Amino acid sequence: MACSCGNAEENQEQYLAPLYDVLAGYECKEKDLIPVLQDAQEEYGYLPQDVLQEIAKGLGVPFSQVYGVVTFYSQFHLEPRGENIIRICMGTACHVRGGDKVLDKMKEELGVDDGETTEDLKFTLESVACIGACGLAPVIMVNDNTHGLLTPEKVPEVLDQYRD
Amino acid sequence: MEQSIYRSHILICGGTGCVSSGCKEVRSSLEDELARHDLEDEIKVLETGCHGFCEKGPLIIVYPESVFYCELKPENMEKLVEEHILKGKIVEEFLYQEPVTNESVRSYKDIDFYKKQERNALANCGHIDPEEIEEYIATGGYQAIGKALTEMTPQEVIDEVKDSGLRGRGGGGFPAGLKWQFASEAEGDKKYVICNADEGDPGAFMDRSLLEGDPHRIIEGMVIAAYAIGADEGYVYVRAEYPLAIKRLRIAIEEAEEYGLLGDNLFGTDFNFDLHIKEGAGAFVCGEETALMASIEGKRGMPRPRPPFPAQKGLWGKPSNINNVETYANVPDVIQDGAETYKQVGTEGSTGTKVFALTGKINNTGLAEVPMGITMREIIYDIGGGINDGKEFKAVQIGGPSGGCLPEDKLDLTIDYDSLLEVGAMMGSGGLVVMDEDTCMVDVSRFFLDFTQSESCGKCTPCRVGTKQMLDILERITTGEGQEGDIELLEELAENIKSTSLCGLGQTAPNPVLSTLRYFRDEYEAHIYEQNCPAGACEELLGAYVIDGEACVGCTACTDACPVDAISGEAKEEHQIDEDACIACGACVEKCPVDAITQ
Numbered sequence: 077m078a079c080s081c082g083n084a085e086e087n088q089e090q091y092l093a094p095l096y097d098v099l100a101g102y103e104c105k106e107k108d109l110i111p112v113l114q115d116a117q118e119e120y121g122y123l124p125q126d127v128l129q130e131i132a133k134g135l136g137v138p139f140s141q142v143y144g145v146v147t148f149y150s151q152f153h154l155e156p157r158g159e160n161i162i163r164i165c166m167g168t169a170c171h172v173r174g175g176d177k178v179l180d181k182m183k184e185e186l187g188v189d190d191g192e193t194t195e196d197l198k199f200t201l202e203s204v205a206c207i208g209a210c211g212l213a214p215v216i217m218v219n220d221n222t223h224g225l226l227t228p229e230k231v232p233e234v235l236d237q238y239r240d
Numbered sequence: 241m242e243q244s245i246y247r248s249h250i251l252i253c254g255g256t257g258c259v260s261s262g263c264k265e266v267r268s269s270l271e272d273e274l275a276r277h278d279l280e281d282e283i284k285v286l287e288t289g290c291h292g293f294c295e296k297g298p299l300i301i302v303y304p305e306s307v308f309y310c311e312l313k314p315e316n317m318e319k320l321v322e323e324h325i326l327k328g329k330i331v332e333e334f335l336y337q338e339p340v341t342n343e344s345v346r347s348y349k350d351i352d353f354y355k356k357q358e359r360n361a362l363a364n365c366g367h368i369d370p371e372e373i374e375e376y377i378a379t380g381g382y383q384a385i386g387k388a389l390t391e392m393t394p395q396e397v398i399d400e401v402k403d404s405g406l407r408g409r410g411g412g413g414f415p416a417g418l419k420w421q422f423a424s425e426a427e428g429d430k431k432y433v434i435c436n437a438d439e440g441d442p443g444a445f446m447d448r449s450l451l452e453g454d455p456h457r458i459i460e461g462m463v464i465a466a467y468a469i470g471a472d473e474g475y476v477y478v479r480a481e482y483p484l485a486i487k488r489l490r491i492a493i494e495e496a497e498e499y500g501l502l503g504d505n506l507f508g509t510d511f512n513f514d515l516h517i518k519e520g521a522g523a524f525v526c527g528e529e530t531a532l533m534a535s536i537e538g539k540r541g542m543p544r545p546r547p548p549f550p551a552q553k554g555l556w557g558k559p560s561n562i563n564n565v566e567t568y569a570n571v572p573d574v575i576q577d578g579a580e581t582y583k584q585v586g587t588e589g590s591t592g593t594k595v596f597a598l599t600g601k602i603n604n605t606g607l608a609e610v611p612m613g614i615t616m617r618e619i620i621y622d623i624g625g626g627i628n629d630g631k632e633f634k635a636v637q638i639g640g641p642s643g644g645c646l647p648e649d650k651l652d653l654t655i656d657y658d659s660l661l662e663v664g665a666m667m668g669s670g671g672l673v674v675m676d677e678d679t680c681m682v683d684v685s686r687f688f689l690d691f692t693q694s695e696s697c698g699k700c701t702p703c704r705v706g707t708k709q710m711l712d713i714l715e716r717i718t719t720g721e722g723q724e725g726d727i728e729l730l731e732e733l734a735e736n737i738k739s740t741s742l743c744g745l746g747q748t749a750p751n752p753v754l755s756t757l758r759y760f761r762d763e764y765e766a767h768i769y770e771q772n773c774p775a776g777a778c779e780e781l782l783g784a785y786v787i788d789g790e791a792c793v794g795c796t797a798c799t800d801a802c803p804v805d806a807i808s809g810e811a812k813e814e815h816q817i818d819e820d821a822c823i824a825c826g827a828c829v830e831k832c833p834v835d836a837i838t839q
Contacts, residue, residue, distance in 0.1 A: 101743055105538075106537065106538045106539075107536065107537055107538045109538035109539075110518075110519075110521050110535065110538055111518075111519070113521070114480070114519060114521065127718075128766065129816075137538075140279055141539075142246070144540055145539065145540055146394050146539070148523060148540040148541065148542075148697075149520075149521035149522050149523050149541070150521075150522035150523065151480055151520075151521040151522035152521065152522075155547065163444055166442075166691075167442030167443055168442040168443040168599070168600070168637060168640070168671065168673045168684075168687070168688075169442070169443050169599035169600050169673055171442075171687050172600050172601060172673060172675055172679050172684075173600070175824075178836055188657075191673075204481070205440065205442055205524060205691060205695070206441065206442035206443060206444070206445075207481050208256070208439060208444070208445035208448045208479075208481065208482065209256055209260065209294070209445065210442075210443050210445055210597055210605065210671075211257050211293075211294025211445070211597075211599060211601035211605040211606050211607075211672075212260060212261070212294055212295065212296050213599060213600075213604075213605075215260070217481075221260065222259065222260035223261045224257065224261065225261075225295075
């Protein structure tokens with residue numbers, strides 16, 4: 077492959093192939109916009125501009141609307157993300173049980189700030205509103221796994237499970 | 241269908257709480273042990289939904305004895321199988337111990353946490369396998385829809401729900417039957433029923449547990465609503481943050497379709513109903529009904545002015561009925577047992593039960609379903625086991641970001657929709673966060689405003705700009721920059737935002753501030769006029785820590801605990817804290833065995 081930036085025509089086609097598969101599964105009406113964006117993000121890890129433009133074309137909705145929806149919902153991302161997504165719960169129960177201390181320790185361990193991704197693209201750190209596991213506060217989610225009753229001391233142990 | 245007879249059933253909780261404490265590993269170890277003793281054909285292991293007692297997970301209940309074991313580890317399974325299953329001896333060490341008396345309790349029914357509860361909506365949660373439709377049917381499930389479709393007219397169904405007094409469990413408490421009546425009367429060739437499972441209130445997780453533990457009950461409630469209003473299509477709007485709930489609901493819908501409980505010509509009638517799942521994409525405001533519908537349509541989830549209400553012009557402009565998960569969960573009982581029976585529980589204006597999510601500084605955290613009209617004290621002390629670490633109760637926050645904080649003298653208030661509004665709180669979705677003496681009420685207000693401010697969709701100015709202004713003032717106060725007049729300014733802003741915001745998010749956003757100002761005004765004043773945080777929680781208002789040289793035993797525990805290496809001193813000698821380096825985090829205080837560190 078001479079060029080991998082996605083600009084060469086054949087590369088572009090190859091690059092967008094998974095998106096066409098996603099679109100094929102839908103009626104491609106306006107109501108499918110959010111599910112299509114969710115599937116596309118699952119496929120690419122984030123939502124690059126080329127993908128968004130193609131989605132706008134595929135669903136027949138203005139690009140401005142696609143961009144509007146993507147930036148409205150916190151689930152969608154315009155930048156590349158880490159292999160593992162760490163969500164630190166900042167809900168009420170976690171707040172009163174010291175969730176912010178867990179977040180601080182996580183920042184320190186990963187060397188990134190809230191919302192950032194580590195340089196090796198291993199981890200993305202996010203603080204989120206309640207993830208609904210308040211009985212186990214303070215709690216975090218790494219990908220789809222919930223880790224509860226955390227203390228700052230337990231943070232390295234949790235991270236090690238996701239480091240190869 | 242093949243049915244085997246088992247000597248004993250072992251129910252293992254597979255809710256999100258228990259999964260994160262390792263129930264999958266416990267289950268596989270249990271199954272290995274049973275296989276090792278050739279007991280697979282005698283003992284049935286079932287994975288259920290949430291038992292509600294999340295903090296004590298992983299949990300197991302062994303039937304028929306109904307012995308409740310908690311905080312289990314995979315390595316405990318050898319002993320459990322050998323002692324309990326083979327020899328019939330209860331293993332004391334895995335039993336639950338009451339926090340106050342330290343007594344071991346055998347049966348889960350005798351545990352204080354469950355004793356005062358009346359589990360109706362949650363009846364099946366933790367007792368059936370949510371991924372097997374037969375189990376729901378065996379508990380009487382799908383009988384109510386059979387009754388409605390074959391014995392009742394749609395109007396009779398609506399009348400029964402109206403008569404039951406069932407009110408919306410999602411927050412507002414609007415009578416469900418009335419809502420159905422409006423949608424039923426609205427003219428339209430197409431109507432929808434929608435289930436609001438966008439449970440975003442921090443501190444609430446009952447909808448998640450219901451969907452994970454008993455998804456068929458929600459489906460049944462929705463089908464009944466659809467029949468009542470004349471809808472043939474429905475959506476469940478679930479937060480994407482709830483993957484397990486989505487998975488179980490998806491399985492349940494497939495099963496119901498296979499059994500002819502969803503689809504065309506239900507129960508041999510000409511009534512058709514299809515149900516879809518719509519995953520949310522992370523926006524708190526989508527819990528507001530008009531925003532939720534915009535989101536299903538594929539738009540930015542922004543609310544619009546009402547009227548027209550969804551019952552007249554809802555999803556894609558069609559008449560739509562939208563209720564919360566817990567509301568639908570109550571519907572099968574109303575139809576099956578009748579409104580009269582349903583009304584026996586609860587108070588006159590608020591019938592039935594309510595599920596509360598009990599969290600914060602309390603011994604027993606988890607889900608508690610109680611009759612309306614119970615007192616806060618009963619929930620916190622009898623069910624919740626009181627405040628943990630022997631601390632003093634300070635406040636309970638009810639109703640999430642739309643609710644309020646209630647002080648100790650409101651503990652004997654009987655809880656229903658109306659009594660809570662009178663004291664400046666609201667039922668909301670039923671999150672109860674208990675706070676102790678270490679919680680700063682100004683900081684709690686700041687926390688909620690920070691939340692609503694970042695979740696404000698930005699459509700209307702009072703909410704977008706007003707909450708930002710309030711947050712700025714609160715941040716100022718909690719960092720020691722409070723000024724005279726701040727309290728009055730907060731009150732003025734709060735009233736304006738309440739009366740001029742477009743949707744419920746903005747209209748209720750100031751509630752946490754107003755209720756804390758009402759009951760804990762002295763804490764605000766201490767922050768502003770004395771530069772003091774009485775709870776010792778606002779770090780900027782605290783000075784550095786000092787070690788009492790005479791009390792210090794030189795154990796070095798504090799040196800190890802300090803995250804910024806501000807403590808020096810040789811072992812067995814007096815230690816010192818470098819005032820400039822100290823960040824007043826309090827880590828050393830917790831570790832000091834002789835309480836030599838003070839502020």
